[in-house]
Amino acid sequence: MIYENLVEISNIYPNKIALKDSTTELTYEDFLREVHLFASFLRYEHDIDNQSNIIIYLPNSIGFAVSFFAINYCGAISVLIDTKTNSEIVDIITENNVRIIISDTDGELRINDIFFKNQIQFDNIKIINMDIKLSYAINEYAKHDFTTMERNKSDNAMILYTSGSTGKPKGILNNNKNLIESFKNYSSTLKIKSDDSFIAVTPFFHSYCFGSCFLAGLLNGCTLLTIQIPLKLNQTIHLLLLLLFFIHIVLVHVF
Secondary structure, three states: OHHHHHHHHHHHOOOOEEEEOOOOEEEHHHHHHHHHHHHHHHHHHHOOOOOOEEEEEOOOOHHHHHHHHHHHHHOOEEEEOOOOOOOHHHHHHHHOOOOEEEEOHHHHHHHHHHHHHOOOOOOOOEEEEOOOOOHHHOOOOOOOOOOOOOOOOOOEEEEEEEOOOOOOOEEEEEEHHHHHHHHHHHHHHHOOOOOOEEEEOOOOOOHHHHHHHHHHHHOOOOEEEEOOOOOOHHHHHHHHHHHHHHOOOOEEEOO
């Protein structure tokens, strides 16, 4: 599983900053602990298994990173979709038999508004709001003896929805082997080192940024700075100039 690569790099750089935003920073040791706690919450509170497809409806954030690796740790499948997706989310839920959506407050409001406007009611859908301090972060779920399910590299790990040239989002299936090869290819091509830092303006739910920034950055022991999108062009340029001046940013992903 791709999760195992995170464990490996966390053991090498436990005290190095893995993720940082405007208010929070997590070392690799902290990050892995958050992944374990959230995975326990998903497993024991929501009974997910290796047949579960879970939508991640989040912008670039620490919550996105915790969600993806926790889902992979559980042996389930992440469904990544554009946060600007509107009524199409109804088809995505149906196609993938989704019963859990991980989002934030803005995303939860948008989803509920979509359901209301389309007069659709999903009684079995649970929206987990990552902005709310959930009980998984308290000791209740830390005490569980959590054992990952037996998984192979050929097992499916992620469905990434593109915007689609016809306007209808299309799901691209990726297994663990695909993701591992992707991160290794980008690491080699970009010559990524553990003392590099990344900032992504392109969303993580885009395949290029997901592989070359999100996976390649975190699984090489780099520091990943997350910013909320969308920003106006002048705001983006101003932010990038500040970051490039005050912080050693090696790789900026914009396109």
